[in-house]
Amino acid sequence: MTTKLAYILRLPAPQTHYAEIEMQIPNPEKFASPEGFLDLKMAVWTPGSYLVREYSRMVEEVRVIVPNGKPKDSPEELMLPYRKINKNTWRVEVGKAKYNKIVIQYAIYGFELTVRTNYIDQYHASLQGAPTFLYIDKHLDLPASVQIEMPENWQTCLTALPQVGKPKGKTYFFEAPDYHTLVDSPIALGNYDVFDFEAVGIPHKVGIYGLQGYDQARLASDMQKIVASATAIMGENPCDAYTFMTIFTQKSRGGLEHLFSTALIAPREEYFKPEGYEDYLTLIAHEYFHLWNVKRLCPQPLDNFNYEAENYTTLLWQAEGFTSYYENIIMLNAGLISPESFIKKNVEHLDIVENQYGKHILSVADSSLDAWIKLYRPHENSANTSISYYTKGAIIAMLLDWEIIHFSEGERNLDDLMRYLYQKYYKTEKRGFTETEMLEAVIEIATPNQERKAQVATSISGLFEQYIYGTDGIPYQAFSQQIGLAIQDENKDKNKSSLGIELDKNTVKFVKRGGSAFHAGLSAGDQIISLDGTDVAQYNDWLKRQPVGKDVKIVFLRDGLLRELTVTVERNNTLKFNALPLPDMTAEQARNYKKWLRK
Numbered sequence: 001m002t003t004k005l006a007y008i009l010r011l012p013a014p015q016t017h018y019a020e021i022e023m024q025i026p027n028p029e030k031f032a033s034p035e036g037f038l039d040l041k042m043a044v045w046t047p048g049s050y051l052v053r054e055y056s057r058m059v060e061e062v063r064v065i066v067p068n069g070k071p072k073d074s075p076e077e078l079m080l081p082y083r084k085i086n087k088n089t090w091r092v093e094v095g096k097a098k099y100n101k102i103v104i105q106y107a108i109y110g111f112e113l114t115v116r117t118n119y120i121d122q123y124h125a126s127l128q129g130a131p132t133f134l135y136i137d138k139h140l141d142l143p144a145s146v147q148i149e150m151p152e153n154w155q156t157c158l159t160a161l162p163q164v165g166k167p168k169g170k171t172y173f174f175e176a177p178d179y180h181t182l183v184d185s186p187i188a189l190g191n192y193d194v195f196d197f198e199a200v201g202i203p204h205k206v207g208i209y210g211l212q213g214y215d216q217a218r219l220a221s222d223m224q225k226i227v228a229s230a231t232a233i234m235g236e237n238p239c240d241a242y243t244f245m246t247i248f249t250q251k252s253r254g255g256l257e258h259l260f261s262t263a264l265i266a267p268r269e270e271y272f273k274p275e276g277y278e279d280y281l282t283l284i285a286h287e288y289f290h291l292w293n294v295k296r297l298c299p300q301p302l303d304n305f306n307y308e309a310e311n312y313t314t315l316l317w318q319a320e321g322f323t324s325y326y327e328n329i330i331m332l333n334a335g336l337i338s339p340e341s342f343i344k345k346n347v348e349h350l351d352i353v354e355n356q357y358g359k360h361i362l363s364v365a366d367s368s369l370d371a372w373i374k375l376y377r378p379h380e381n382s383a384n385t386s387i388s389y390y391t392k393g394a395i396i397a398m399l400l401d402w403e404i405i406h407f408s409e410g411e412r413n414l415d416d417l418m419r420y421l422y423q424k425y426y427k428t429e430k431r432g433f434t435e436t437e438m439l440e441a442v443i444e445i446a447t448p449n450q451e452r453k454a455q456v457a458t459s460i461s462g463l464f465e466q467y468i469y470g471t472d473g474i475p476y477q478a479f480s481q482q483i484g485l486a487i488q489d490e491n492k493d494k495n496k497s498s499l500g501i502e503l504d505k506n507t508v509k510f511v512k513r514g515g516s517a518f519h520a521g522l523s524a525g526d527q528i529i530s531l532d533g534t535d536v537a538q539y540n541d542w543l544k545r546q547p548v549g550k551d552v553k554i555v556f557l558r559d560g561l562l563r564e565l566t567v568t569v570e571r572n573n574t575l576k577f578n579a580l581p582l583p584d585m586t587a588e589q590a591r592n593y594k595k596w597l598r599k
Helices: 179-183 216-234 274-289 316-333 339-354 364-372 389-407 414-428 435-446 450-468 476-481 516-520 536-544 587-596
Strands: 005-010 018-026 037-041 059-066 082-086 089-093 101-109 125-127 144-149 156-159 171-176 187-190 193-199 202-209 242-249 254-257 261-267 485-489 501-504 507-511 527-531 551-558 561-568 577-581
Touching: 089 101, 144 179, 156 202, 156 242, 171 179, 187 202, 193 216, 202 216, 216 274, 216 316, 216 414, 254 274, 261 274, 274 316, 316 339, 316 364, 316 389, 316 414, 339 389, 339 485, 339 577, 364 389, 364 450, 389 414, 389 435, 389 450, 389 476, 389 587, 414 435, 435 450, 476 485, 507 516, 507 527, 516 561, 527 536
Parallel strands: 005 144, 202 242, 242 261
Antiparallel strands: 005 018, 018 101, 037 089, 059 101, 082 089, 125 187, 144 171, 156 187, 193 202, 254 261, 485 577, 501 507, 527 551, 551 561
């Protein structure tokens, strides 16, 4: 008979930002080493957010108790000794004795409001699995019951974990088939606005916190459209039920995908602006598409998590980049954005990547590999040394979409690739895919007939080598021509002035690599006192009046010391792309353009 763990989560004083956790392990000797040690661990990262976050630093007051004492049926309570053997492992000395069960009690502190960390106050709690629940080393497959005891004045207990029976007062009961599901099921507690809708025959539950006066019916209707649009792309929906949890805040934005749910954070005031509402729907579309891409279809290193260390892959450009591309396809198919807006949003990815010097330094494959040390740890020089696998990956997705449409003569697009990968690797082979298999799949889907396979393979392989594994400049116009689209730089003939810096008030925030300020030696953090004797408060207006080629004396403070240097005003070489359908498309271009817009 399989051992079933039990967790109890209590919030006796949420205003202190603490939760109390109890983990019950029946017959612990079954999991002990021959020496009588039982190792308990806490994950160091959470799937979908590729950074080691050291969650164990928030764990306090660990106690290990034998409820019935020693030996069995003794009325005395026994405390078992333990010691930490590394940053996230507590080694319990079970010895040779046999106990009915042991109970591990500990407290967790949570006051960081993100979709990756725990937040607890007297008004609500947002709890993630990885920083909350300990697990037994090498026994991630154990099922568990989860009991949640809420404060009296809270009404909402929301999670994708299957509920067992009815609540008893403020106590709710759930179950998890294994640790992977437990860690992949965030918990929202407090007083949420909760509503339901059905889409593609599947019940969806929505929890909203921190937002008042919104049109619930409109939001439910638009979310139905998103669910239907995403499901149509993939051909099926793997859920029996799905849960959305959103916390609206003053400024923050983010989302994290989970197996049957998603946790979202969105800016409150932006929601009521047309562009803000559209952005929120786009965030929903992004995280919902992860239901297939990443949570089920995924690169091979991510199909069997190691919760204690980095899980390296060079394919995050597919996992996140493709999802960033599909968020807009979903919105387009749902009728929530226009074709013109769809084109504009894709071109904005070009603006971001092509204006970063890091495009010359880091390939999108290496950006994926370096996610653990770069993406979530940006600094003042990041744009000069790296690019995001989200934005560059979305560009790659668009290029592959165009190439598949072109080579298949308008018969197929990227949707066919996604369905092929999903059916072959997730549904049939029940594993993740490799880099080689990704390349082979693109070639397979793009090939209209075997006679042209060598030609297609040469072109697609070159794209992978140059633009995914390499840092070659992408000839956008050549790619877009075959789809009936003209991509141009709006700033090509403009002669605006620049120093190659960004300011936050009078402090240098960023220095663009290769610019005049970079070569002159100005640095991020420098506090500018004057520009050619002019007050820096009117920097933008001042800069407009400076001719290209003029030498400017800059007086600034660095580390409290007064310095000065000369910077030459240069032409602003910031790229600003636009894309328009060709006015005189050929029949082939018109066909391809229509296929790209999913018409």
